[in-house]
Amino acid sequence: MEAEALFGVALVILSFGAISRRAERSPLTPPMFFIAAGCLVSEHGLGLFEPSLTDSVVQALAEFTLVVVLFTDASRIDLSCLRSEEQSLLNRLLQGQRAHQMQGVESLHDGRHRHSSPP
Numbered sequence: 001m002e003a004e005a006l007f008g009v010a011l012v013i014l015s016f017g018a019i020s021r022r023a024e025r026s027p028l029t030p031p032m033f034f035i036a037a038g039c040l041v042s043e044h045g046l047g048l049f050e051p052s053l054t055d056s057v058v059q060a061l062a063e064f065t066l067v068v069v070l071f072t073d074a075s076r077i078d079l080s081c082l083r084s085e086e087q088s089l090l091n092r093l094l095q096g097q098r099a100h101q102m103q104g105v106e107s108l109h110d111g112r113h114r115h116s117s118p119p
Helices: 002-023 030-041 056-077 080-082 084-114
Strands: none
Touching: 002 030, 002 056, 080 084
């Protein structure tokens, strides 16, 4: 069953690849397509696949999906625009890092007071 499920997922991905150019001009987004395809082939739709995947198959599908999503996002970056806003992006990154550090110190401080108070 795992091989059939992997084949089904690959078929759905290839199907979207075949219509992705036309989908750019429509209100159909890739997440909408994949959610609809998942609902269609699930046990609640046509019942083509039973949810009997093992953890290793789910992990492999999740990793593959993450690679595809990150690659497609990275391939759409306009490098000239990115270079022109480099300083602004660096400032935002540093502000976020500082805020994250302050939250960490605050939670550490709160945790020490919570655990050190007498009963």
